[in-house]
Amino acid sequence: MRSGRRFLVASTDDADHVALPPLRLDWIKRYQRVMDFIDPPHSAVVRLSGQAVHLLARGVVLTSVAADA
Template sequence: MDNNPGGELQIYSVEATDAATATCIVRCVGGVVRTGQQFKTRPTADTTGNPVLLSLNWIKRYEKAMDFLDPPHSAMIQLSGNGLNSLKRGVILVSVTMGEP
């Protein structure tokens, strides 16, 4: 297991959303992703505005709760935070450390 605290997720699909959460299918494309981490959207040419800040509530693989996800594995996750409506296929989420903007 990688000891790097950072990680990157790529959204494959958004399965469900409500006012407070989004459930997505993702692939880990870098580092190790852990429950409780904070993420921001990676800016791209077709995105505008400030990055969205999200919290990773849980990770499930094959209906089993997991504490972490590493590349190249896929999983279902639940995110919470502002800007959930900006999540769509292909968006990359990058973990942030405490105090990082």
């Protein structure tokens, strides 16, 4: 995962899902250090921003958007 990456949020309301732009991964923090990149299987705290953040809840699936899209 890399900072700046964009994600679509799977919503139960298709109107919200289509109308809202993707979320952006603002930063990744691992062991209290901000990082630009993190490899699986490591865990980290991340900050996402965008108009669809209100759709985030436990169990919601994020789908990565292609870098050139």
